[in-house]
Structure formats: C-alpha cells, structure tokens
Amino acid sequence: xxxxxxxxxxxxxxxxxxxxxxxxxxxxxxxxxxxxxxxxxxxxxxxxxxxxxxxxxxxxxxxxxxxxxxxxxxxxxxxxxxxxxxxxxxxxxxxxxxxxxxxxxxxxxxxxxxx
Amino acid sequence: xxxxxxxxxxxxxxxxxxxxxxxxxxxxxxxxxxxxxxxxxxxxxxxxxxxxxxxxxxxxxxxxxxxxxxxxxxxxxxxxxxxxxxxxxxxxxxxxxxxxxxxxxxxxxxx
Numbered sequence: 001x002x003x004x005x006x007x008x009x010x011x012x013x014x015x016x017x018x019x020x021x022x023x024x025x026x027x028x029x030x031x032x033x034x035x036x037x038x039x040x041x042x043x044x045x046x047x048x049x050x051x052x053x054x055x056x057x058x059x060x061x062x063x064x065x066x067x068x069x070x071x072x073x074x075x076x077x078x079x080x081x082x083x084x085x086x087x088x089x090x091x092x093x094x095x096x097x098x099x100x101x102x103x104x105x106x107x108x109x110x111x112x113x114x115x
Numbered sequence: 116x117x118x119x120x121x122x123x124x125x126x127x128x129x130x131x132x133x134x135x136x137x138x139x140x141x142x143x144x145x146x147x148x149x150x151x152x153x154x155x156x157x158x159x160x161x162x163x164x165x166x167x168x169x170x171x172x173x174x175x176x177x178x179x180x181x182x183x184x185x186x187x188x189x190x191x192x193x194x195x196x197x198x199x200x201x202x203x204x205x206x207x208x209x210x211x212x213x214x215x216x217x218x219x220x221x222x223x224x225x226x
C-alpha cells in the first residue's frame with residue numbers, strides 16, 4: 001500500500017530534551033511538509049522540502065530542524081529551544097509544488113506531549 | 116483579517132438534512148482551493164478540490180466565487196458518518212506556493 005507513515009503515534013518529551021519525529025512516504029512524491037496543529041487553530045507550516053537535500057522554513061520554524069537526505073524521508077526534530085511543543089504534528093507530501101502536483105496527502109500524525 | 120476564515124460551528128443537523136459551509140479568503144491571487152475532512156484526533160483527508168466551474172462528487176458539491184472570494188461546500192442527505200470537521204485550504208503563490216488552512220467547521224449529524 002502506498003502512503004505516508006509517521007512514528008511514533010505518541011511521543012513524550014522531557015524538559016530540555018530533543019526529540020525526532022519520523023515521516024516516510026512511498027508515493028514517490030518530491031515535496032514534503034511538516035505542520036503543527038493546535039486546538040482551535042488551523043494547521044501551521046513548520047518546514048517544507050521541494051526536493052532531496054533542500055528544505056525551507058515555514059511560518060513557525062523556530063525551535064525545529066529537519067533534514068531531507070532521502071526522497072522518502074523527512075524527519076522533524078523538536079529541539080529544547082521550542083518552548084511550547086505540545087501539539088499534533090502532521091507530515092504531508094505532494095507530487096511537486098507546481099499546479100499539477102498540488103494535492104497534499106497527510107500521514108496519521110504524532111501527538112507530542114511534554115512531561 | 117485572517118487569510119482563510121471559517122465558521123467554527125458546530126453545525127448540528129438531523130440525518131437527511133442539507134447543510135452548507137462557506138469559507139472566505141483574503142488573497143485575491145489565490146490559485147487553488149480544497150476541502151479536507153478531519154475526524155477527531157486523525158489526519159486531514161482530501162474531500163475534494165474546488166474548480167472554477169464548481170464540482171460535484173456524490174452528495175457533495177463545491178463552489179468557488181472568485182468575485183466575492185469564498186468557496187462553499189454543500190452536503191446533501193447528511194449521514195451520521197459525515198460528522199467531522201471540514202477544513203478549507205487555499206493555495207497561492209508568494210515566492211513559493213503556500214497552503215493556508217482554515218480552522219475548520221465542525222459538523223454533527225444527529226440521528
């Protein structure tokens with residue numbers, strides 16, 4: 001089955017700890033995205049990548065880092081600099097960023113909680 | 116003004132009813148429009164793209180009004196399984212393509 005997987009489903013972070021959220025896709029999509037969803041707010045873009053070895057900051061990149069070493073994988077690290085990390089994190093992918101490849105498909109998400 | 120605005124609801128409707136949601140957007144250069152469905156504690160799933168000419172998929176009809184800058188979603192013959200939050204998404208070019216998500220409209224279909 002083709003799709004996007006995220007792990008873990010739930011993640012607990014201690015104060016001062018860095019944690020990494022996994023996102024993998026086997027859809028052969030070029031573009032990948034990380035969003036954060038908080039109650040009562042729309043999804044907000046953290047980082048995105050249009051192609052391997054390239055990524056760009058989104059609207060709320062502070063306290064986060066990413067890498068894109070493989071087309072299939074786009075892990076997100078929540079660093080200790082992110083002071084309010086509790087949220088639902090969603091990874092998405094699309095064929096590309098051009099008009100034809102515009103539909104985004106989402107993974108099942110990771111809930112991050114701070115202990 | 117928010118870039119994409121939706122009435123949060125909830126819209127409580129009986130089974131079989133027809134319900135409509137609107138979503139307004141502020142950027143007149145917006146190029147593409149989508150409706151996603153999100154169930155509680157789940158990821159958003161694409162319901163339908165919205166085309167200039169309007170489009171229909173079974174009980175669901177989407178319309179775009181560029182002059183007034185809004186899109187709409189009409190659900191006919193509501194089912195219990197339609198209960199969810201419906202997200203409006205607008206895409207526009209600003210250096211690179213950006214997707215702006217509304218906060219969603221919650222629908223509850225009652226037996």
